Amino acid sequence: MANTDLLPPSVLKRKAVVYVRQSTQAQVQTNLESKRRQYELVDAAKRRGFRRVEVIDDDLGRSASGTMARPGFERLVASLCAGEIGAVLCLDASRLARNGRDWHHLLELCGLVEARVIDLDGVYDPGRPNDRLLLGMKGSMSEFELGMLRTRMLDAARSKARRGELRISVPIGYVWHREVGLGFDPDRRVQEVIRLIFARFRELGSARQVLLSLAAEGVCFPRPSDGKRLISFDWTPIRYRNVIGVLKNPFYAGAYAYGKSEKRTAIVDGRARKSYGHGKPLEEWEVLLKDHHEAYVDWDEFERNQTLLAANAYGRVGGTKSGRGGRALLVGVLSCARCGRRLSVCYRGRCPSQAGYRCERPNQMLGLPRCLGFGSSRVDEAVAGFGPSSRWRLRPRWKPSGGTWTTRPNDGGWQSWTLRRRVTRCRWRNDATPPAIPTTG
Numbered sequence: 001m002a003n004t005d006l007l008p009p010s011v012l013k014r015k016a017v018v019y020v021r022q023s024t025q026a027q028v029q030t031n032l033e034s035k036r037r038q039y040e041l042v043d044a045a046k047r048r049g050f051r052r053v054e055v056i057d058d059d060l061g062r063s064a065s066g067t068m069a070r071p072g073f074e075r076l077v078a079s080l081c082a083g084e085i086g087a088v089l090c091l092d093a094s095r096l097a098r099n100g101r102d103w104h105h106l107l108e109l110c111g112l113v114e115a116r117v118i119d120l121d122g123v124y125d126p127g128r129p130n131d132r133l134l135l136g137m138k139g140s141m142s143e144f145e146l147g148m149l150r151t152r153m154l155d156a157a158r159s160k161a162r163r164g165e166l167r168i169s170v171p172i173g174y175v176w177h178r179e180v181g182l183g184f185d186p187d188r189r190v191q192e193v194i195r196l197i198f199a200r201f202r203e204l205g206s207a208r209q210v211l212l213s214l215a216a217e218g219v220c221f222p223r224p225s226d227g228k229r230l231i232s233f234d235w236t237p238i239r240y241r242n243v244i245g246v247l248k249n250p251f252y253a254g255a256y257a258y259g260k261s262e263k264r265t266a267i268v269d270g271r272a273r274k275s276y277g278h279g280k281p282l283e284e285w286e287v288l289l290k291d292h293h294e295a296y297v298d299w300d301e302f303e304r305n306q307t308l309l310a311a312n313a314y315g316r317v318g319g320t321k322s323g324r325g326g327r328a329l330l331v332g333v334l335s336c337a338r339c340g341r342r343l344s345v346c347y348r349g350r351c352p353s354q355a356g357y358r359c360e361r362p363n364q365m366l367g368l369p370r371c372l373g374f375g376s377s378r379v380d381e382a383v384a385g386f387g388p389s390s391r392w393r394l395r396p397r398w399k400p401s402g403g404t405w406t407t408r409p410n411d412g413g414w415q416s417w418t419l420r421r422r423v424t425r426c427r428w429r430n431d432a433t434p435p436a437i438p439t440t441g
Contacts, residue, residue: 007049007087007123011116014086015052016045019076021095025061034091035060041089048118050087065146066099067265067274073102080109087116087123093138098146103139107132161258161287168258171251172222172233173296182256182293190222190233191296197246198297201305206312211243215367239366247309250288253302254295259286328355329380338371345376355380 020038022028028035045053058072073096079085088110090096097103110117111126117135118124124131160166167176173194175185184191196219200210221242222233250257263276282288290299297305334343336359343357357379359371 007116011086011114012049012051014084014115015054016048016050016087016089016118017076017079017085018042018045018053018055018089019059019072019096020055020057021059021064021070021072022061023063028061038091038095041091045087045089045118048087048123064094064096064098064102066097066101067272073097077106077109080106080113080115083113085113085115087118089118092119092142093135094142094145097139098143100139100143103143104136107135107139158258158286161256164256164287164289164292166258171245171249172224173246174251174293184294187222187233193219193221193238194246194252194296197243198252198301201247202301205308207240207244207247207309211238211240212363212367214238214243237366244309247305250282250302252296253299254291254293255299255302256289256292257285257287328357328376329384330357330376334379336371341371346373 018038018041020035022031022035039055042053042055056072056076058075059070062068062070062072064070064073076085076088080088088096088106093103096106107117107126109115111132114125114127116123116125124135126132126135157166161168165181170176170182173185173190174182177183196214197210200213201207204210204213215238219238220235221238223236225232225234246252259280261277261279263274264278265272265274267273328345331345334357335341336343339359339362341359341361344360346356346358348354348356355376356373357376358373362368363370
């Protein structure tokens with residue numbers, strides 16, 4: 001560690017950079033004293049002889065653990081590489097980095113360009129072995145401190161959750177009471193709409209039918225208008241996600257659940273990137289306490305509901321839907337030109353039934369009229385008639401102006417023909433490998 005008098009003129013003629021950072025937006029809004037002390041380093045740099053002082057505060061509200069991008073830190077590194085910086089000022093080592101990769105990379109660059117690192121304890125020259133050792137120890141302690149704080153915090157939260165006392169976010173219909181803990185929302189209207197969903201599901205046995213029934217009656221569902229506090233609501237038309245969210249949430253069966261999702265880490269551009277909210281199977285939840293609080297339905301009914309919902313479901317979100325042996329040819333590859341959703345297949349009449357394509361999603365999700373629907377015979381015949389003597393990989397596109405559906409085969413030739421007017425609202429998106437098309441020859 002060097003003294004103030006040892007700052008050479010070659011360092012003082014360059015600019016000093018004051019790096020300001022706080023880890024979260026909550027700290028930015030509430031920990032005002034820490035932010036004020038960091039900005040006061042500008043005066044400290046001027047007292048040490050620097051005429052030009054720049055403040056980099058782009059990383060306010062960003063963690064330095066290495067799991068998120070820090071544009072301010074990247075700008076600092078770029079200026080160091082350009083030789084424009086004579087000293088980097090920070091309140092302590094943890095402001096610059098909380099991970100060894102960023103910290104030691106910064107020290108290496110400072111040593112190469114003979115820049116100084118200045119904190120409240122003094123001036124350090126990373127080019128000197130003793131100063132480099134001391135700075136390395138400070139960075140390691142900063143990284144270790146973050147790990148210890150996180151471990152203690154998570155262990156305390158898990159311990160409290162195992163007793164059912166951790167006040168986690170709860171679904172609509174419940175609130176945390178100061179004295180009695182978790183209980184029903186005192187708003188009777190909120191309770192009634194949740195009970196109505198369960199009662200209608202007992203009657204109809206289908207989440208979609210529950211939606212259609214409630215939408216036809218003009219039932220509204222509460223939507224929080226104050227963030228996560230669940231004190232005031234806006235009542236909006238009920239949606240499918242409201243129905244399915246109530247039916248699948250174990251909280252409504254009196255169960256306290258914690259650890260339902262997990263985080264995953266991937267290496268992106270040489271850095272760890274964490275993503276959260278990946279759901280886990282019920283058997284892998286960290287905490288599941290039955291009969292923890294007042295329930296809208298009992299646990300046995302909840303399990304019966306899950307079994308029935310699983311039996312009703314077909315296909316998953318995303319991906320091309322597979323055919324189940326029906327007569328329709330273009331199962332899972334047609335989409336609606338009005339809303340962009342994939343068309344579903346329906347069958348009418350007695351055996352052999354007539355297949356048709358319909359846009360069901362607006363009806364299923366919002367209880368609105370279907371966008372369109374048409375028979376499958378003409379469309380299937382036209383697509384099956386592609387290439388009587390060759391096999392083509394197709395990317396059809398509908399041209400509403402000319403009323404033709406134009407395709408491009410592998411041999412580079414062009415062919416087109418006119419389809420029925422009823423399919424002018426549809427297009428075939430070749431998102432995945434197209435279905436097998438019968439050919440001859």
